Amino acid sequence: MTTEDCLFCQIIAGDIPADIIYESDDAVAFRDINPQAPTHVLIVPRQHIATINDLTDEDCDTVGKLFMAAQAIAKEEGLADDGYRTVMNCNAAAGQSVFHIHLHLLGGRLMSWPPG
Ligand code: 5GP
Ligand code: ZN
Numbered sequence: 001m002t003t004e005d006c007l008f009c010q011i012i013a014g015d016i017p018a019d020i021i022y023e024s025d026d027a028v029a030f031r032d033i034n035p036q037a038p039t040h041v042l043i044v045p046r047q048h049i050a051t052i053n054d055l056t057d058e059d060c061d062t063v064g065k066l067f068m069a070a071q072a073i074a075k076e077e078g079l080a081d082d083g084y085r086t087v088m089n090c091n092a093a094a095g096q097s098v099f100h101i102h103l104h105l106l107g108g109r110l111m112s113w114p115p116g
Helices: 007-013 057-076
Strands: 020-023 027-031 039-045 084-087 103-107
Touching: 007 027, 007 039, 020 039, 020 057, 027 057, 039 057, 057 084, 057 103
Parallel strands: none
Antiparallel strands: 020 027, 027 039, 039 103, 084 103
């Protein structure tokens, strides 16, 4: 897949609308179109990386920045003290449906464990 037919690359480029709530040099975050919690945000690197399996050592900083964005957004959304969940699915068995890595940030309700 090229960035031209990647849904999240198109959102990052502004070609497809999304409720963007955070932008930095490295990452963009927007609200999930089908939220699974009162807050459900997707944090994506500007760089197109299809899956966790495609990460290299050079991407360590990029992935770290996704978590720093999650920390900032959780605080902004009032989730930091009560708690929240971050999830990154990899490939079909985990339910990955968009092949541009993204960190789900979910909060605002009690989370169960183990996940389904
Ligand atoms: P995955 O299943 O790959 O871990 O997560 C993909 C997420 O992207 C899903 O939670 C899905 O609801 C969300 N999603 C799919 N298409 C769109 C879209 O066009 N806009 C937004 N904001 N979210 C989307
Ligand atoms: Zn992409």
